[in-house]
Amino acid sequence: MKYHVWHRTTYTYDEPVTNSLGVGHLTPRALPWQYVSSPEVTIEPVPGDLTHEIDFYGNHATYFQVTAPHTELRVTSKADVEVLVPAYDDSALAAPWETADPTRRREVRDAWQAVDFALESSKIRHTEQAHEYGAVSLQPGRPIGEAVTDLMHRIYTDFTYEVGATTVTSTVDDVLSKRAGVCQDFAHLTIACLRTHGLAARYVSGYLATTPPPGRERIVGADASHAWVAVWVPGTENWLAVDPTNDQWVNDRYITAAWGRDYGDVPPLKGVIFSDAKKSTLKVEVDVAPTP
């Protein structure tokens, strides 16, 4: 599938900001199943300093500094993306999940790098509750593909999608006790359940192309950024990517922007401002438009 992705973040302040530094993870990364062309990040006011770099995990990172006084900051990212359905090796997915602990598979070529995603990270704590919840799906000897799919399905079934139930600082245990959250929470929870059993899992940030309800026009800007999970499967290139928010494996409607250990590694935008402003309002508009 081909898409034109458009993602705009607008901050409005009640007092001028004299200096604003930011880092964005907005440009979709190139992948064997994802081809990205003419990516562009535009910032208004025009930044005095703007660079694009590749970070530790291979994501695009945009660094910028705006020193012109402003009361509105607008960051717009655009890209044309072509995505395929990721292909998995069925025999690898059939292996017992216990064989996917990278600290015990030192002989596997990329195991050492996968270890980074098996350890506790600052926004995904390894708690007893997460371990218990995960254990129901991770039955001894169960094939990894099946176990992970079951976990995804349980989270989809047991938890309510509810905007406002959590905040960006909510923990995995908060989500477990509330039984509600948004995609970021479900991704973090899934990862916690997997990591507490020794598996390596990434937090993936990106976009999901949505279909308008039958008979309605697609509304530009009504989409949102999305997040899901990818699990290391030894011996294959592709990590198994699953979306607990929508109870499905990631397919050609999913556009990968960036990945890391958790949300904290790849927020679409973060920054520091110098201002006496008391209030700031945030507006996010996302549009994933199918293209021929």
Next chain:
Amino acid sequence: MTVLRDYAANLSQPTLTGTELRYDEVVAPDGTLRGSWKGLADLAVRLTGTDLARLEDEIRQQLNNDGVTYVRKDSETGALPNSWQLDPVPLVISAAEWGPLEVGLAQRAELLNAILVDLYGPQRLLRDGVLPPEVVFGHSGFVRTMARAGLTDSQPLVIAAADLGRSRDGTWTVISDRAQAPSGIGYALENRRVISQVLPELYREAGLHRVRPFLDAFRSALMQAADIEVLDPRIVVLSPGTHSETSYDQANVAASLGFPLVRGSDLMVRQGRVYLREYAGGMEQVHVILRRVDASWSDPLELRADSQLGVPGLSEAVRRGTVRIVNGLGAGVLENPGLLPFLPAASEALLGESLRLDSVRTWWCGDPEGLQTVLANLDQLTVRSIDQPDLPSDLDALRRSIQQTPHRYIGQERLALSQAPAFAGGTLEPQQLTLRTFTLRSGSAYRPMVGGLASTYGTGATADRTSSKDVWVLKANPEEADLERAEVLALASMQARPAVVPRALDDLYWFGRYTARTEDTLRLLLAAHTLSEDFQSRPQSAGGKASAVMLTALGGLTGAPVGGDEIDRQLRAILLNAQQPGSVAQSVAALRECAQSVRDQLSLDVWKAFSAFDRASWELVRHQHSYQVSESAGRMLNATLALHGVTSNMMRDEGWRMIRIGGWIERALQVARLLRLGIVRHGLDVDRMVLNQALLAADSAVTHQRRYRGYVRPRTVLDLLLLDPENPRSVLFALTELRRHLGDLKASTGSTRPERLLDDLIEECTAVDLTTMVALDGESRPHLAKHLDSLSRGLVRLADAIPAQHFETGPQMRPLGLMAGPS
């Protein structure tokens, strides 16, 4: 018998209890002095307990005079500055012993540097399985924003430190490595300075290596760290501020190197470069930062977003190579005891050499055998987390934590540390010690400081006492050079340029204000105390009433009423209780805080003055007589005057001007407040006595006596203290001085707001008609009251306008707020 002989004799006594046998740094097992002490024996053996007690006193005095502190965190009272402890007996290491240690330390620093280069670059050690990835990826010191493909820093480790212990057989063993932002060099330099002064003969005779050349080499290494294109690099020392545990150490390093001590808020990033904020909106590029802020707090943009200690954009500047940070932001990953078991293999892999200097035996729990060993010997080993200081206190909880995340824990053999004689309770007792060494990148190689910092740990009754020792490394022969100087840059290129950041000017301004406030409060207290002592028993007499008026004025200044039966206690509180607003103690505490934050710019004599304050306070606590109040207040006053003396010898730069401006504003405010004593009439005799004390408090009694032949009237007092252009204690004099200094500031234009406010004040003051001022309406002088009110208001406005005009560095820094999460 001398103390050293006693010490040796006691050691050779067969021990009744099964105390561990330790290596003794001074006495060999046969009871004779070790080789390193033989040359010192003649002088050292003569030292008696009395000598050592005297030395200890001198050391304490010197350390107090230099204001040497080590801040220990106290959970209840917050941070408390403690004085630094230094034992009179140095740790002496012979040339023969030092040689191999030096080679081992240099190799270790080279290895650690190579590990850093690898971990932030090709990661061969991880790929090839030399280091388990969980030890590195699971460590909070691994900074991923510095580990990007294509970033190369071939020498991320400029200064390495190691803590060593000497085992029973006399070999030095590394207990831990310090690489993030090693502390202790400032203390080591100060220890050497003090010991060389209190033990001059021993120091001269010993034939030991000096530490000064290390400082030159350090300065040179920092200059070499700058981009080769930069001819005259600007180097700063980045400190977290005066509340840091080792803020003295940071300030002493900065002052000794001649580089400005700055905080994160003094720096800013523009166009991917780091700049030092300068006075009046200027900025100057910084090329090298000696970092004493932990990496995670160094950049709120890419690292901890809640940090107020860092510089947003710093990581980006480092990645672009426009600034070098010493040590690099990623160096903290080396402060990881989980690396210790793997160092020999890493040394083979990276250097092709075997590791010369052993680490203390360490088991990593991420390895199944290591885990088994540690769990089986939990009570015998020292268990440490790879990156957290605190561990669960009970063994069961610890066991559970280890089992949950074994890769985060290690167990270490408990080294039977060596012991050395330390002076405690009038005699020398054996205390265990560790040695911190500092190894510096110098040109293309690493060289350790020929010396270091030893820490001793008390036992038994002194178990909670830790102290330090100077470390003497003896020369093989007296002609031996101190440190090869070949790589040390010629110092000619080292023009120490003053850097006055707005924050430092602000601190100096308040330094001036608090100095004047302390002085004036003390003078008022002394004047009030004299009357109260004289008329305590006759409250209804004129003197008694005047005393009450003075005490009320003092109370108004210091936040709590003074009078009644507890005057002595109240005055003591004003002198001693730093929590009481407006008290002398509070002003001195604030003054000290200001001085600490600009320690690199002030003469060491400042600390002598604080030491005198502390002694006066201590005497007051110790002696309960009421005359001790004026005795101690008098000594505190002398200390304040000494501060004036120190600042009068400063360079006439913006910093000095700020001290003077702060001082004159405060003086004008205090005199205006004092003159309020003339507003209300209490009767002829009472008024005369009150005015007399007011003159005393304004240090103008003698002048008044000379000019008006002692006939004290409101008019003469006002004339002298309000309007006299020649009396340095008058308001008008203060305003005139202010006008001059304010006008001399680079950023003054003649029409800045502070200048305009001041012109108005001067005009208002010179227009005063004394006849109107002293005119009575019933029992008070309403015109005087009105004028003093207006004067005080104007001064407060001015006092606020100056910082706003001159130190303002723009709005507050804050996180943009994490973007609303994806859905």
